[in-house]
Amino acid sequence: MTDRLPISEIWVYLSGDPLFALVLTLATYQIGYTLYVKSNRNPILNPAAISIVLIAVIISQFGFGDTNRDAYQKYFEGAKFVHFLLGTATVALAVPIYRGFAQMKGKIFPIFVALIAGSIASIASAVLIAKYMNAGDSIVGSMYTKSVTAPIAMGIAERIQVSPTLTAVFTVITGILGAILAPYILDIFKIRPWWIRGTAIGVGAHGLGITRAFSVNEQAGIFASMAMGLNGVLSAIVLPYVYVLLNG
Amino acid sequence: MIDGLVQIFLWQGIGELVSRFLLPSIPGPVIGLILLVAFLSIKGEVNPSLGMVADAFRQHLALLFVPASVGVILFLPELKTHALAVSVALIVSVILAISVTALVLKLFSIKEPVYAHTKAYKQEMKELDEDRRLEIEKRKQERRIKARQKKDAQKAMGEKSD
Incomplete structure (x- = not known):
């Protein structure tokens, strides 16, 4: 063993391979998920948020590229295989929507009205506050799409040409906030029926809220998944027109 | 499990085609989702393999948008x-989303007549x-039986005293 590879060269070789980005993504998510489960599903320890922070620190600090842009491009080159599955996951949301429909008898009309009212309130407040506080075009633009579950939101973001990245980040934060705040908000308004609690969580807290809802009550979980998917579909159909109308 | 995955990819493909040629404003996967819901409603059931794949995706949905979210490092100064x-x-937006949705639904569940014109509600x-009608009928029946028993008992007493 005369020509032993110096450790730095091994690192260069590994960091150029798509496998490294994939392992990094899955391993950090696994760490986040383990912490989340160990902490009795505390929403602050969101697996996705932990994974994002760890990856961001690793690729920006450990010679992935000269600038953050280089580093991110290199990382995404490998991680795009995970990213690709977003579309597939969106289609898979059809199953919870269908299961929810089966339980919705006689509630379809109020659920549609509530979903529309809820997402208008959510989008309008986010966009208006961001605009009023001069948050800059790319941030305000992503406030339009962040109220929808991430896979659909990013599809819409690409269509209306706002940043899918900021959309995804805002969606993750929304999910964390929603999962933390939802029980308190719903208790303040004395809302007892599980299906109402579930639907509201699905609109406000996305995927993370749904996992929590399922762990409390099966019916709440089904309605939450249904509400999240349906909200996404309605937004995907309506949002592009609203955005063009308001932004010319 | 594989046939569930194949089924989802198939609908995703159909959705992408429809999006490209017919409905460019809606993302392909969303069209695929709508078509799959329609297909399941016609079929009337979710086969176990499809259900398993869908549950797995739903449970770890967050993993899939990690790669895109890491792009946040490009926006750090702006943020x-x-x-x-x-x-x-x-x-504010999260609080409003949850409370408006919940309050609208609560309003409806108190004042049902607002959606009383829907077919499903009428049926319900x-x-x-x-x-309720059956219950009232049942109670009437019971009362009638009781009355008759009382009468019979009185009659029997009367006969005895004679």
């Missing part, structure tokens, strides 16, 4: 300057009415 605006906007009310 830092507008940190307050972003946090206020996100917090009809079934309820039917149940």
Whole structure:
């Protein structure tokens, strides 16, 4: 063993391979998920948020590229295989929507009205506050799409040409906030029926809220998944027109 | 499990085609989702393999948008300057989304007549009415039986005293 590879060269070789980005993504998510489960599903320890922070620190600090842009491009080159599955996951949301429909008898009309009212309130407040506080075009633009579950939101973001990245980040934060705040908000308004609690969580807290809802009550979980998917579909159909109308 | 995955990819493909050629404003996967819901409604059931794949995706949905979210490192300076605006906007919007949705539904469940014109509601009310009618009938029947038993008992007493 005369020509032993110096450790730095091994690192260069590994960091150029798509496998490294994939392992990094899955391993950090696994760490986040383990912490989340160990902490009795505390929403602050969101697996996705932990994974994002760890990856961001690793690729920006450990010679992935000269600038953050280089580093991110290199990382995404490998991680795009995970990213690709977003579309597939969106289609898979059809199953919870269908299961929810089966339980919705006689509630379809109020659920549609509530979903529309809820997402208008959510989008309008986010966009208006961001605009009023001069948050800059790319941030305000992503406030339009962040109220929808991430896979659909990013599809819409690409269509209306706002940043899918900021959309995804805002969606993750929304999910964390929603999962933390939802029980308190719903208790303040004395809302007892599980299906109402579930639907509201699905609109406000996305995927993370749904996992929590399922762990409390099966019916709440089904309605939450249904509400999240349906909200996404309605937004995907309506949002592009609203955005063009308001932004010319 | 594989046939569930194949089924989902198939609908995704159909959705992408429809999106490209017919409905460019809606993302392909969303069209695929709508078509799959329609297909399941016609079929009337979810086969176990499809259900398993869908549950797995739903459970770890968050993993799939990690790669895109890591792009946040490109926006850090911008987010830092507008940190307050972003946090206020996100917090207020989450609170409003949850409370408006819940309150609208609560309103409806108190004042049902607002959606009383829907077919499903009428059907539900009809079934309820039917149940109530049957119950009243049953109670009447019971009362009649009791009355007759009382009468019989009195009659028997009367006969005895004669």
